[in-house]
Amino acid sequence: MPKSPPSDLEALKQEITAQYESLSPRLKQVASYIMDNPNDVALETLSIISSRCGVQPSTIVRFAKVFGYTGASDMQRLFRDEILSASPSPSYSERIRQFRKRSDEMDWLAPENVLHDFAESNIIALEHLREVVRPEDLTKSVELMHNAETIYLAGVRRAFPVAAYLAYSLSHVEKRAFLLDGVAGMTSEQSWMLGPNDIVIAVSFRPYANDTAAVAERAQANGAPLIAISDSRLSPIARDAEVCFEIKDAEVRQFRSLTASMCIAQTLVISYAYKYGVDKSATGESRK
Amino acid sequence: MPKSPPSDLEALKQEITAQYESLSPRLKQVASYIMDNPNDVALETLSIISSRCGVQPSTIVRFAKVFGYTGASDMQRLFRDEILSASPSPSYSERIRQFRKRSDEMDWLAPENVLHDFAESNIIALEHLREVVRPEDLTKSVELMHNAETIYLAGVRRAFPVAAYLAYSLSHVEKRAFLLDGVAGMTSEQSWMLGPNDIVIAVSFRPYANDTAAVAERAQANGAPLIAISDSRLSPIARDAEVCFEIKDAEVRQFRSLTASMCIAQTLVISYAYKYGVDKSATGESRK
DNA sequence: CGCAGTATAGAATATTTTTTCCAAGATTTT
DNA sequence: AAAATCTTGGAAAAAATATTCTATACTGCG
Numbered sequence A, B: 001m002p003k004s005p006p007s008d009l010e011a012l013k014q015e016i017t018a019q020y021e022s023l024s025p026r027l028k029q030v031a032s033y034i035m036d037n038p039n040d041v042a043l044e045t046l047s048i049i050s051s052r053c054g055v056q057p058s059t060i061v062r063f064a065k066v067f068g069y070t071g072a073s074d075m076q077r078l079f080r081d082e083i084l085s086a087s088p089s090p091s092y093s094e095r096i097r098q099f100r101k102r103s104d105e106m107d108w109l110a111p112e113n114v115l116h117d118f119a120e121s122n123i124i125a126l127e128h129l130r131e132v133v134r135p136e137d138l139t140k141s142v143e144l145m146h147n148a149e150t151i152y153l154a155g156v157r158r159a160f161p162v163a164a165y166l167a168y169s170l171s172h173v174e175k176r177a178f179l180l181d182g183v184a185g186m187t188s189e190q191s192w193m194l195g196p197n198d199i200v201i202a203v204s205f206r207p208y209a210n211d212t213a214a215v216a217e218r219a220q221a222n223g224a225p226l227i228a229i230s231d232s233r234l235s236p237i238a239r240d241a242e243v244c245f246e247i248k249d250a251e252v253r254q255f256r257s258l259t260a261s262m263c264i265a266q267t268l269v270i271s272y273a274y275k276y277g278v279d280k281s282a283t284g285e286s287r288k
Numbered sequence C: 001c002g003c004a005g006t007a008t009a010g011a012a013t014a015t016t017t018t019t020t021c022c023a024a025g026a027t028t029t030t
Numbered sequence D: 001a002a003a004a005t006c007t008t009g010g011a012a013a014a015a016a017t018a019t020t021c022t023a024t025a026c027t028g029c030g
Helices: A009-022 A025-036 A038-043 A046-052 A057-066 A072-086 A091-103 A111-132 A135-147 A157-172 A187-191 A210-222 A259-276 B009-022 B025-036 B038-043 B046-052 B057-066 B072-085 B092-105 B111-132 B135-147 B157-172 B187-191 B210-222 B259-276
Strands: A151-154 A177-180 A199-204 A226-230 A243-246 B151-154 B177-180 B199-204 B226-230 B243-246
Touching: A009 A025, A009 A072, A025 A038, A025 A057, A038 A046, A038 A072, A038 B038, A038 B072, A046 A057, A057 A072, A072 B038, A111 A259, A111 B111, A111 B135, A111 B259, A135 A199, A135 A226, A135 A243, A135 A259, A135 B111, A151 A157, A151 A210, A157 A177, A157 A199, A157 A259, A157 B157, A199 A210, A199 A259, A210 A226, A226 A259, A259 B111, A259 B259, B009 B025, B009 B072, B025 B038, B025 B057, B038 B046, B038 B072, B046 B057, B057 B072, B111 B259, B135 B199, B135 B226, B135 B243, B135 B259, B151 B157, B151 B210, B157 B177, B157 B199, B157 B259, B199 B210, B199 B259, B210 B226, B226 B259
Parallel strands: A151 A177, A151 A199, A199 A226, A226 A243, B151 B177, B151 B199, B199 B226, B226 B243
Antiparallel strands: none
């Protein structure tokens, strides 16, 4: 009897529950093990699973077939997809992949579609951001910011707007902030002075700019803590960072967005302001 | 060279980070993929992983051996154990519910709540943006940009990151772009030269900066078209603008975001690039 | 008690996946 | 510029894993 195989975990679980009573003893054994240990099913091999529930591997294959799958592997895919799409980190690439596929069908060149795609991708990136940022990293950053005499901001090219925003808004919550902007190519001269009582917030994305990496090294050398906003823990600036925010920004057709990075920047400033900042309204835009 | 193989994921990640620089190009590729997609590594087969990061399966085996494992499977075990030991898979909706509950009890000031609010509000702002922007404004802007010899960008204070981003990304699609950054207080001197074949994109939000308004006026006087990104049609820069994007950015507890503005900026650049720009990959960040 | 139908274990087989190996290419050193 | 070393892609071999098959055991029923 070829049933329609449930195509997501929830559906399968319901189906198992419904049919449970009518299953043979061994299959019941399998059923309860599967319901209780979905992760095992996703990750282990048939022989391990089968031995854990006291059954032969072939029994699990039979079980899968009862529910309409072509084999046990077929069923396992459901459990794996569940982890892939529900678990903290990887939803992002998976969702992007799907979104990409959908938007491939549209007319890419019309500006309104570009806007639509961008908005959509940025939304996904923000949702992802919310899930992956660890609260303790935020808290720690706020403490570091609080203890710092001066906060130096480093970021060039694509990262520059983020650094500039940080410098601007920090100074508006009355924190000494200094943007290492490399005007007149003076980045190294500027980073010279930072000492152990200061901190650096460095922003850099692939391909990493040498300037920013140099500032990070200098911070390290001078004993100044470093907060990194980057796209990977492998980046030169993340390596010796006290705290590293690993940000996956949206990418539409080769163009990377800054939305998520800006969002984390804002969060840092405001969290700091709430905890330690001036209490008069310190908005993003100054009164003249 | 038999290294001691790291026995938990955290240790491995640190080891990868530490050794990253000394790895060969292909191995670096593998390293970053692994760091970015741990769940893929845990769940997919070697050939899928390898094709996703553009290498041969054997390369991954070699990678694992560099870090002291007997083979790729050996390394995969770490990633699987990580999932297995993580909390008994609370589903996404469950976690959201927990979060809501927790954050109701906790103070609004906790950084993770700030982040959550910010992400949320920005998402709403983006959804709104998508609806209110008129396609013909985009199209017209793209035409103006195309016809311009040089695009001048004006924006200070909170608007500065947007202007900076525009300047940066336009120059990367090989459009002459010039940021009126007012270094050394030269804004008026800088805007001096703009002529009827140029255009200005001015970004300004309440309370409107005099500098930016002055640039807008100068544009008008010199016969250069003006594209305004602002929060109201009534703003000084919107008044004589050829096209005005009226952007409502998110506001979270007094702080205004820049997400929607950045999004419209990106859209302009990319739409332009699609229609008229160079077709060699013009990404957000230049290669060195 | 014995027959029919179903369930099960375990071995045999088929398939997939991992690992090894080697030649060709690239890079560095001398 | 040649030699030596390291890196890489690809195919062949090995291992692990999944699936099928069959003989046997069990169950319910006349």
